[in-house]
Amino acid sequence: MKCDECGKREATFHSIKKINGVTTERHLCSECQKKYGGSLMKMSGLGNLFGGLGSFFDEPRLSARNEYICPSCGTTGDEFLRTGFVGCSNCYKEFAPIIMPVIRRMQGDVSHVGKVPLGVENSVSMEYDRLKKELEKAIELEEYEQAGIIRDRMRQLKGESSDERKL
Amino acid sequence: MNGNYNDVVVTSRVRLARNADGLPYPYKLNDDRALLLAKKVCDAVNKRSSEPSDVENGDADYALYRMESINDIDGEVLREKHLISADLLENKKYGAAIINGSETVSVMVGEEDHIREQCILQGFDLHGAYHKINAVDDDISKAIKFAYDAKLGYLTSCPTNIGTGMRASAMMFLPGLGITRNLEQCVGAVARLNMTIRGVYGEGSEADGYLYQISNQKTLGVSEQEILGSVQASIGHIADAELHAREQLFKENSVAMKDRIFRSYGVLCNAYTLDSKEFMKLFAMVKLGVFYELLKVSDSQRFEKLVTDAQPANILNLSGKQLGEEERDVFRAAYVSKTLKSICKR
Numbered sequence: 117m118k119c120d121e122c123g124k125r126e127a128t129f130h131s132i133k134k135i136n137g138v139t140t141e142r143h144l145c146s147e148c149q150k151k152y153g154g155s156l157m158k159m160s161g162l163g164n165l166f167g168g169l170g171s172f173f174d175e176p177r178l179s180a181r182n183e184y185i186c187p188s189c190g191t192t193g194d195e196f197l198r199t200g201f202v203g204c205s206n207c208y209k210e211f212a213p214i215i216m217p218v219i220r221r222m223q224g225d226v227s228h229v230g231k232v233p234l235g236v237e238n239s240v241s242m243e244y245d246r247l248k249k250e251l252e253k254a255i256e257l258e259e260y261e262q263a264g265i266i267r268d269r270m271r272q273l274k275g276e277s278s279d280e281r282k283l
Numbered sequence: 284m285n286g287n288y289n290d291v292v293v294t295s296r297v298r299l300a301r302n303a304d305g306l307p308y309p310y311k312l313n314d315d316r317a318l319l320l321a322k323k324v325c326d327a328v329n330k331r332s333s334e335p336s337d338v339e340n341g342d343a344d345y346a347l348y349r350m351e352s353i354n355d356i357d358g359e360v361l362r363e364k365h366l367i368s369a370d371l372l373e374n375k376k377y378g379a380a381i382i383n384g385s386e387t388v389s390v391m392v393g394e395e396d397h398i399r400e401q402c403i404l405q406g407f408d409l410h411g412a413y414h415k416i417n418a419v420d421d422d423i424s425k426a427i428k429f430a431y432d433a434k435l436g437y438l439t440s441c442p443t444n445i446g447t448g449m450r451a452s453a454m455m456f457l458p459g460l461g462i463t464r465n466l467e468q469c470v471g472a473v474a475r476l477n478m479t480i481r482g483v484y485g486e487g488s489e490a491d492g493y494l495y496q497i498s499n500q501k502t503l504g505v506s507e508q509e510i511l512g513s514v515q516a517s518i519g520h521i522a523d524a525e526l527h528a529r530e531q532l533f534k535e536n537s538v539a540m541k542d543r544i545f546r547s548y549g550v551l552c553n554a555y556t557l558d559s560k561e562f563m564k565l566f567a568m569v570k571l572g573v574f575y576e577l578l579k580v581s582d583s584q585r586f587e588k589l590v591t592d593a594q595p596a597n598i599l600n601l602s603g604k605q606l607g608e609e610e611r612d613v614f615r616a617a618y619v620s621k622t623l624k625s626i627c628k629r
Binding site: 123127188189190191200201202203204205208215218219222223224226227228229230231232233234235236238240241244245248274 | 302304305306307308310311395417420421424425428429430431432433434435436437438440441442443445446447449467468501502503504505506507508509510
């Protein structure tokens with residue numbers, strides 16, 4: 117089997133991960149493994165996320181994770197790290213210091229820009245949606261400079277509210 | 284040889300994960316509120332029975348399946364059709380599925396999240412699947428307030444689904460890449476695009492029937508349209524590679540390929556006993572034979588349906604009897620032979 121990265125050398129490193137019903141396979145030669153090994157988890161999304169969370173925290177915080185207990189459903193921070201599941205919506209608020217690094221690692225440091233439930237207002241999502249339509253129009257009209265400006269604004273919007281996290 | 288993406292993409296599926304606001308998530312929910320939730324979702328979906336578009340498509344009849352009372356075979360039949368998950372089957376207490384008449388829309392209550400809404404359409408039609416499930420989602424949201432946060436989007440049991448809660452996927456038939464051993468390379472390329480690829484019936488390049496599922500990994504910081512676009516683009520790349528591999532395969536190994544295809548057809552038409560693994564292997568070759576126009580199919584819907592029909596629970600269901608493993612394999616051989624002889628000819 118050839119290496120997934122260089123496609124030339126024989127793969128000597130094989131990784132098959134099945135988490136939450138999602139399987140990802142990686143086959144790398146020793147050189148590419150050295151080169152890309154560190155970013156393997158990023159490429160395979162969830163790989164090792166719940167098994168090796170130690171790397172996310174320094175020791176004091178790691179030992180303190182049991183101090184997180186959700187008053188709404190009784191789930192503990194440790195339980196979340198072990199299983200990968202929260203017990204209720206409130207857990208996202210209660211476990212914010214431990215859950216946000218996990219989300220950032222999985223999904224990137226970004227905000228929701230998709231659908232908003234009927235009757236709910238989300239100015240970021242709505243603005244993003246509006247810009248997306250503008251972008252499509254600019255591309256259609258071959259106004260690439262304008263498209264670039266819109267794209268930058270969309271990128272900014274995704275990350276912009278990441279510092280204003282208020283749950 | 285034609286080379287349409289529909290020769291590669293078997294089905295397109297869009298799934299949305301939702302939770303009810305103020306209720307513990309399924310793993311922590313053990314009281315009567317769960318039953319109430321199931322009832323509310325059923326009522327909301329049943330209201331769709333009066334939707335003109337659904338009536339027109341013959342989709343107005345939604346059936347409710349309670350995991351508490353469904354028998355083992357019926358449950359497995361739905362699972363093999365990808366209409367419910369194994370996790371839902373285990374939720375005997377209040378797990379339920381609401382499925383429309385054409386079996387394109389399925390809403391599961393009490394899976395990993397309170398509500399999992401999905402639409403599966405034949406062929407390459409991710410936008411069509413999203414359009415349909417989005418309407419169902421709007422209807423359910425009128426009856427149930429979803430757990431939602433302005434920054435994190437729809438809140439889910441596992442943070443892998445947070446944001447849009449959306450997984451767009453396609454089941455792809457990849458014998459060209461599988462036989463030429465190019466699938467591994469494709470898996471690597473797909474992983475770099477933040478997509479996941481896995482065997483539908485088994486894992487790796489030996490996945491039964493060369494059937495693979497490709498889906499998005501990221502659900503937060505991307506809009507539904509962007510997810511559809513990126514999955515569609517990835518499917519396009521893989522489908523191009525697959526069609527190219529099929530062409531090369533036939534060009535370079537014409538005699539060997541024809542022999543393999545006709546032998547597979549011969550066995551499927553004449554075997555006395557057939558297990559599902561052997562069926563998947565041989566049927567993939569027959570399907571490839573249809574693509575190469577070596578075999579002609581008169582009823583493509585029935586032909587495609589054979590894959591599900593031949594699965595263990597579905598074949599038992601079709602027999603209408605309680606059969607042991609050996610008798611089931613004999614029945615499968617007869618069923619496949621009869622069907623193929625009537626709709627697939629040389």
